[in-house]
Amino acid sequence: MILHPRPSPIAAAMYQLRDIGVDAIILHGPSGCCFRTARLLEIDGIRVFTSAMGENDFIFGAMDKLRDVIAEVLEYLKKETPKSEKYKIGIVGTCASMIIGEDLESLIDDFDDIIIPVDIHSGLVDNTVGAIRAMDGALNAGLIDYSEYERQKKMLVCATDVEKKRGMAKNRYLKPTYEDDLEKFMNILKETDSKRKQGKDVKIACVLNAKKETAYLFSDPLLELNKHFECTNIANLDENIGFDKVRADAKNILEEFSKCGFKIDYITGGLDEYPITGEKALDYLKEINPDIVVVSGVPHALLIENLKEINPDVITVGISDGPRLYHPIKEVYSYGIIELDAHAKVLGKKNIVKSRFGEILSFMKF
Template identity: 50%
Template sequence: MHPRPSPIAASLYTLRDMNVDVIVMHGPNGCCFRTGRLLESDGVRVLTTAMAENDFILGAGEKLEETLKKAYDMFKPELMGVVGTCASMIIGEDLKEAIANADLPCTVIPVESHGGSGEGDNTVGAIMVLEAAVECGVIPQGEADRQIEMLEKATEVEKTRGMAQGKYIKPNFGDSKENVAKLVVRAIKDGKKVAFVHNAKKETAYLFADIINFDYKDIRRDNKPIIVANLDGSTGLERIRCHAKNIKEELPMEIDFITGGLDEYPITADVAAEYLKNMDLDLIVVFGVPHAFPIEDFDVESVAITDGPRLVEPLRDLGYNHVVAELDAHSKTLGTDEIVFSDFGGMIRSAIGWLDE
């Protein structure tokens, strides 16, 4: 009942993950405006055919061909994507025909996504990109199958445990970051057994990793927290693997257990839970996509850090004792290759100093 990310935006982000150089959106110039502008910060040139009222009636295949040619002349890309929108897909525009007529000396991936694809599930747009990329020979079928399985599981998590449950959820910014950060630092200082579960999604990991961007020895030298993280640098597309490697190299604390890759967040939370289930924990801190973690299976004090204000109440309903929200994780992490400051991570580092006073 409340606005959700669209399949068009998911298509754009997935093409970005494949390292396309240019994306042409076949639709009005305002369609997915914010996503297109954000992706420019990540090194992707996003253009539009700027369909107008007459194009909705008469079609705009020639306009798409012209835009494709101009895009190639301007940027000389090796890999391009063409993304449909509600306007072009409803009137039946043929993206493949326009690409064939443009006859560019590069690979062009056609994605026939629109706002209602798959009843509006945003992951459907990403699946369309994967299937089209296989047809174009950009990725192997096996990698597409693995990622499609992850996307389908992600949709299930959102519909059963997240913000896509079918009811209106009022935005909520959660508990005081300062108070919760002090609680976490105090637990480590008092010798309690604390586990941090990094279960982040793709590039947002650069922000969520900042939560464990401190040295436990500054709190208590003989009480290292348990760190589990979905930072497998050998899984996923090259861009995603690089994110994981960059973060692992920068983190000051050793990771105790790797749960999987950054695009496997729908299942890595269960892997983390299985690893932690027999440990006598006093506190679990889960961040990134915390609603995928089965916190209801643990009789322990818990903290969730999410990037969605509409996830605060669902996380409390799942059983988390404390929930805080980080804002604008996507926009803050686009174009970076190093850990980005997070409010909660900053509060933890500040709390270390406060407790020493």
């Protein structure tokens, strides 16, 4: 049992439906359920509605009310975003509607458009369960094929495994901290620049191992480091893997790197494969044997401590999101740097977003 707050399976289902490409999401529950997630997704262009269940609905049910909401949402979409093909509507359960046993599956044949029911509530522990159930609905609706379903499901299971073994779910309680090692690492970079000016060779490797759209922020440390130092760049930016949105995000970042005159030396996989791409990144790092390694995104997915086997003096830096990740990162990295609200900063973006690390580094004089 984890005592500190964890992401909600309901929110995970909503984000997965966005990636699948739904036209709208309807939360079947109280109007305040997953309010922040709904607002953030609307920044990303997804219309989110609610059936606004009240106390009477908790007792007598609200399926007829939900059918009316679906009809109204379809009418709204046809006026605002008319198109020839069928609309795709994700219907996401909440604690209230699922506890009383609302039958979301019964809605599928009630409408000519595509209804994707997601029977989910927040009591299912792992947030990735919500994403997997959204995939179940998409598979049944014929929106994805079975091979992609299996690949996606594998990634989601692996993501949970990473968090339980090395991330925010590894301890019953992780104390949050808003302090990190940013200043200490900047001093390391000053020393590195001094060595460079003395003609000494210091090998720096930058690794992007980011989760989906958060790569727009976690690419920024690589961008800024490459402006000041000659780096070897490794990234999970395969633009041929994942849903259309995930592929487009990878393509956008690669194009921005190219415009800035930087290249990725080794691509480890797609942006939705971050739980497993760390293994390929680590193998490549062992080959090049760098002196400094900076891993941005989900650094705890790399068994970075294994680099010590070939270079006991290697300096490792993990950059990630959230004040509860600092301590897990510090257990395996020399330094930990925390970016706050990374997800909120990147939603709706199509270009690299400034990171705290990148902003400070951009003002450094080397």
